[in-house]
Amino acid sequence: MKALLINGSPNERGCTYTALAEVSKTLSKHGIETETLYLGKQPVAGCIACNTCFKTGKCIRNDKVNEIINALDSIDAIIVGSPVYYAGPSGQLTAFLDRLFYAAGSRMAGKLGACVVSCRRGGATAAFDRLNKYFTISNMPVVSSQYWNQVHGFTPRDVMKDLEGLQTMRTLGENAAWLLKSIEAGAKAGIPKPEYEEKIMTNFID
Numbered sequence: 154m155k156a157l158l159i160n161g162s163p164n165e166r167g168c169t170y171t172a173l174a175e176v177s178k179t180l181s182k183h184g185i186e187t188e189t190l191y192l193g194k195q196p197v198a199g200c201i202a203c204n205t206c207f208k209t210g211k212c213i214r215n216d217k218v219n220e221i222i223n224a225l226d227s228i229d230a231i232i233v234g235s236p237v238y239y240a241g242p243s244g245q246l247t248a249f250l251d252r253l254f255y256a257a258g259s260r261m262a263g264k265l266g267a268c269v270v271s272c273r274r275g276g277a278t279a280a281f282d283r284l285n286k287y288f289t290i291s292n293m294p295v296v297s298s299q300y301w302n303q304v305h306g307f308t309p310r311d312v313m314k315d316l317e318g319l320q321t322m323r324t325l326g327e328n329a330a331w332l333l334k335s336i337e338a339g340a341k342a343g344i345p346k347p348e349y350e351e352k353i354m355t356n357f358i359d
Contacts, residue, residue: 154333155186156230156265157221161246163194168271169234171309172302175319176232176269179326185230185333190217197245199252206256218252225257229333230265230296232325233284240276242284254287262292263346265332267325269302271312277303292349296332298325 158177162169170189177187198214205213212218221228233250235242254261266288270280281301288295302325304318305311312318 154184154229154337155188155227156180156232156329156333157224157228158187158189158232159234159246159249160189160191161233161235161243161249162271163192163243163245164236165191165193166309167236168304168306168309168312169236169269171312172269172271172304172318172322173232173234175322176267176326176329179323180330183326183330183334185330190221192217192245192249197248199248200255210256212252212256214252218249218256221253222257222260225260228264229336230267230329231261231288231293232266232296232329233268233287235268235270235280235284237270237272237276237280240279242270242280247283250284250287254291258291261288262349263336264293265296265329265336266291266293267296267302267329269304269322269325271304271306273305273307277301277305292347294332296325296329298322298328 158173160170160173173189180187203213211222235246268281268284270277278301281303285295298321300321302321305315
């Protein structure tokens, strides 16, 4: 079993990394393999709605989005981390996720999804809500914790003083590990995956 942690902060080892690392340590304690993807400091291109991915299953831009798409079969959980900018996630992260889920959303079903957000003071729950929408439109079970998955602080040292926030990260890791093992046990017991109807798409025009 493997969990992919995506660090959507331009600061490689900042507050967001500190939160994700706490989740990762808990998952590792339970024998869950983890990998952390750092998006870097360079701009991430947004989706241009060319729909090429509908034919190829990949994005036309050959970057980290396609790297993750190629590795999806080996990934059982995706945990996304972001700093809070103006009560929302980082722009480079949402650009990355827009393209990833648009190109490969149909392959996300059954994988666990979770997000963590880091803020100095406010806006965390709005960013948290925005990120969870990627999972809930893709048939992904969303992993919860004892509180909304957020840490507070201006520096990693501040975050390490947020004892409740760090505990929330560890609880998230505990719940994710339990769910991954439960899904694995269910598969071994012969419990089939959900069968979905053919998707119906409508608009609001008579």
